[in-house]
Amino acid sequence: MSQTEKAIRFAELHRKGDPLVLYNIWDAAGAKALVDEGVPAVATGSWAMAAAHGYEDGESIPLDFVLRIVERICATVAVPVSVDFEGGYATTPAALAENTRKIIRAGAVGINFEDRVVNGAGLHAISTQAERIRTIRAIADEEGVPLFINARTDLFLGTAPATHPGKIPDALQRQAAYAEAGANCFFVPGLTAPDLIAQIVESATDPVNLMMIGDLRTLDTATALGASRLSYGAGPFLQARADLKKAHANLRA
Structure with a gap:
């Protein structure tokens, strides 16, 4: 498949009732292992990729290093590859544009893109x-x-579950704005209450x-x-x- 064909295929895999399951990887070996098991697509996790190479999460790992890893993953497997792009490794529109071009040219057909200020x-802000x-x-x-943009909101991740009901209106505002701007999917990590998930799923346009x-x-x-997509993050x-x-401990057992 061409990169465009992979992007189209990746979008098609997002289905209610038959969600895309992404057991997040951090290197080419992990990607190949899962593809050998028959997965239709792979996705990196930013925390895992950083930690696997001795970095903290939060764009501490240099983008050039990330790009080399992504290139190796895309060269190793023939399935669509989505990359955890965090906040784009950029604070200005020009830098974000250039970094997006780089991640596409590395072979990615999808990205996670978060709204947390790195x-x-x-x-x-929603408009920003x-x-x-x-x-x-x-x-x-x-x-x-046709890059698949998984628009992630960090309204829920790491926040007290008791506060989550009050965050739903903000989440839905963000979903609508992100979709209008060109996002393809809405990611709500940290939201686990069934009734609140139902509100998001029922109202979301993506x-x-x-x-x-x-x-x-x-x-x-x-x-x-x-849900149309299920992912495992750093798990x-x-x-x-x-x-x-x-395994190492068992050597001495």
């Missing part, structure tokens, strides 16, 4: 983040690749991505809630690291 406090998404979409159009953490444990449960890396430690 190395700052809180989230970008929408404009950032428009910048990404414009560059993707220039490159001739497919909804859930993260499998906390009380959200089984694929059947998440599927029944109407696979943490499990792999724990398995490595356990």
Whole structure:
């Protein structure tokens, strides 16, 4: 498949009732292992990719290094590859545009793009983040690749569940604005309450991505809630690291 064909295929995999399951990887070996098991697409996780190479999360890993890893993943597997692009490794529209071009030319057909202010406090204003998404979409159009933009909001991740009901109106405002700006999917990591997920799924104009953490444990449960995409974030890396430690400990058992 060409890169454009992969992007189209990746979008088609987002379906209610039969969601795309992304067990996030951080290198080419992990991507190949999952493709050998029959997965139709792979996605990186920013925390895992950074930690696997000795960096903290939050764009501490240099973008040039990320691009080399992405290039190796895309050269190793024939399926669509989505990249956790965090906040685009940029604070200006010009830098965001250039970085988007680089990630597309590295072979990615999808990105996660978050609304948290990197190395700052809180989230970008809705209008600011929408404009950032428009910048990404414009560059993707220039490159001739229908890049799949998974618009992530950090309203819920790391915040107290008791506050989540009051955040739903803001989340839905963000979803509508991000979709209008060119996003293809709405990602709500940290939201696990079934009734609140239902409100997002029912109102969203784009497919909804859930993260499998906390009380959200089984694929059947998440599927029944109407998600079109399920991802695991840092979970696979943490499990792999724990398995490595356990295997080493067993050498002395």
